[in-house]
Amino acid sequence: MNLKKMVAESAVKYIQDGMVVGLGSGTTAHWFIKKLGQMVKDGLEIKAGATSVESEVLAKELEIPIVSFEEIDHIDVTVDGADEVDPGLNLIKGGGGALLREKIVATESRELIIIVDESKLVKQLGKFPLPVEVIPFALSITQQKVEELGCKAGIRVDQENGRFKTNNGNVILDCEFEKISNPEELTQKLNMIPGVVENGLFINLAKKVLVGYKNGNLEILGRSGE
Incomplete structure (x- = not known):
């Protein structure tokens, strides 16, 4: 089925x-x-x-x-x-x-x-890596700031084209938090980081x-x- x-x-x-x-x-x-x-x-x-x-x-x-x-x-x-x-x-x-x-x-x-x-x-969000859309400019700085929130943030790659690009021309960081105990707080902290466009917490x-x-x-x- x-x-x-x-x-x-x-x-x-x-x-x-x-x-x-x-x-x-x-x-x-x-x-x-x-x-x-x-x-x-x-x-x-x-x-x-x-x-x-x-x-x-x-x-x-x-x-x-x-x-x-x-x-x-x-x-x-x-x-x-x-x-x-x-x-x-x-x-x-x-x-x-x-x-x-x-x-x-x-x-x-x-x-x-x-x-x-x-x-x-x-039961709790976070087992699936949280996607965070970021602009390409100063990517390593943004990646470091995201990781300071308690995750390992990997740059998404496309098997055909190398680094994955969104329809908006941005980059995705896939962030391994393992568990997200306070989604509301995390979404606010992520979106306060310069370079972060949006995150995948709805x-x-x-x-x-x-x-x-x-x-x-x-x-x-x-x-x-x-």
């Missing part, structure tokens, strides 16, 4: 005619975009904005109407994946390198729906998390109090 495909296709029930939809990035979001394209072909009328070049290319191939974020004043729903999800629905994202655009879109969305398989659920942004299990079950997690 393809868990990513199952949970991604289950998310389309939250999409309605007339919505502005944010399209996430990565392998799970890929399946959501493909299902959404099928629905558009069947008559669903939406506008969509993509969080990565790859997602935009796929959406255009499927004839999903893509608009620039400069052309819209709101986003109704964004559907995206995650690398880790804790019990409070805080996330680590950015394994695919699109964390900056993903966070901009997530923050401006009325509802952020995260789609994952059960392997992404954790705090209090997800409204729902759809989780696919190997036994075929689908669980819908919501933030407490909502």
